[in-house]
Amino acid sequence: MIEANWYPLEDPASVNSPGLIFYEDRIQENINLLISMIDQKSRLRPHVKTHKSAEVTRMMLAAGLQKFKCATIAEAEMLGTCAAPDVLLAYQPVGPNLTRFLALQEQFPNTKFSCLVDNEETARSIAKLARQHHRTFQVYIDLNVGMNRTGIRPDRAKLLYESMLNVEGLNVLGFHAYDGHIHDADFSIRQQKAAEIITVLQTLSRAIEEKHQHKPIIIAGGTPTMPIFAKDTDFECSPGTFALWDEGYQKAFSEQPFLPAALVISRVVSLPDERLICLDLGHKAVAAENTLSNRITFLNAPELVPVSQSEEHLVMDAGENHQYKIGDVLYGLPFHVCPTVALYDQLISVSSRRAPESWQIISRKRKNTI
Known part of the structure; x- marks a missing residue:
């Protein structure tokens, strides 16, 4: 931990209140710590929903991170302006957001954008738009692994995956599983709950690989379970809060020594x-x-x-x-x-x-x- 008195501004009189302060040295330490927690940088796909800023994104790019996750078209656009190579919109685009997703790809052709789907009707709507514009959209199937917010149940995911494999306009890359319901302070309980999800995801992945001879990419977890997925799987991990940390996570997840920033x-x-x-x-x-x-x-x-x-x-x-x-x-x-x-x-x-x-x-x- 950096010195106790790390936060006072040299000239607080020049700063309006209420105001937000980022401490860049600490953000850099958090990025470095995250990278040290996993065997390959290529398995990291940090979520930008926490910091929402181009400058922090560029810090991550400079550290060698290439993949990112976001929740809104505006966040995806910010990543495009930063020339992020690989961006997952962790949302299922419907209505006007679908044409906005297309516009992202037209405006930032050097960024590979992907999005989530969790049902065949939406998948076919996405594919139809892609064909109309002579494109192929990259998609991940969103899984409901217990949060009951979005996604398809894992036991139904193989059929959806297979139904999308030969749909013109779609390239199904794999599965996305967010476990935001797992936030127990006791690390052993988090390990137990995460292990159950790991078993489900690995079983699904093996079934796809055995039948279709290609291994789906799996993107799983948030900050609370990131150390578990990093150590016990080959999944891509997408923590977000690690960049800035906060009091809630500092109290709940003491095994992760990120710095409030x-x-x-x-x-x-x-x-x-x-x-x-x-x-x-x-x-x-x-x-x-x-x-x-x-x-x-x-x-x-x-x-x-x-x-x-x-x-x-x-x-x-x-x-x-x-x-x-x-x-x-x-x-x-x-x-x-x-x-x-x-x-x-x-x-x-x-x-x-x-x-x-x-x-x-x-x-x-x-x-x-x-």
Whole structure:
């Protein structure tokens, strides 16, 4: 772990609050750590939903990572502008998103884009559009391995896979299995649950390989199970939160020594009574889907107890005889960093090698140009 007092800005007075800060040296350490956890870089397909920025993507490209995963067309477009070689849209495109998926490929011909499908009707719609434009779309079959959000059950996946093999306009590359329901703090429980999924996926893969003489690519897992899939399989792994880390993952997954690399800066804006202080950090500045006590922890004020939060305000109990003043700067570690990043248009990036820079969070939007 880097020094305890790693986060204060040299010139906090120049930074607006609430504001988002990325610590570039720590992001680089997290990228290096991720690479050290797997036998081949080619098995890594990091998810960009956490950082949503071109600059962090370029850091990963510079480290030798070539494959990426994203959840929106805007994220895919950002990856295209970075010349990422291989991009999986981990979503099944329907409606206008299908033509947007085509537009991605036309605008960024040097990036290999793929997407998910989980039913034959959608697959044939994708294939029809591909044929109309004399293209072949790369697809993965999305599996429901227990999260019950999207995907087809694994016991039905072989039939869907085989029905798509000879469909003109489609190239079926393999399977995608996200296990976001596995987030137990106990690593042994995660291992047990992941092992059950590994068995299912390996059995499915062998059945395909034996019958069709080619081995499907399997993309599986998120950050909580990444160390398990990295060690016990040859699957591609697609963690996302590792890049920035957060309080929730730091508490839950202590076996993964990633560094918190993103903070939210806030200021005291009011002293409503003897015990209470009010910060400029409302729902619009930090992810608020968790309970009030699990939204943010202030590294330089860990004793503060949350009382209430509204759109633009966060009221904290500072205790009797506290010394807080209007304008005091607080540095908060989000409990859930991914949706927190999505609340900001831009951030301040801090590096030991240069002056702070302003970065755009370009893919927080639902649409950029495509």
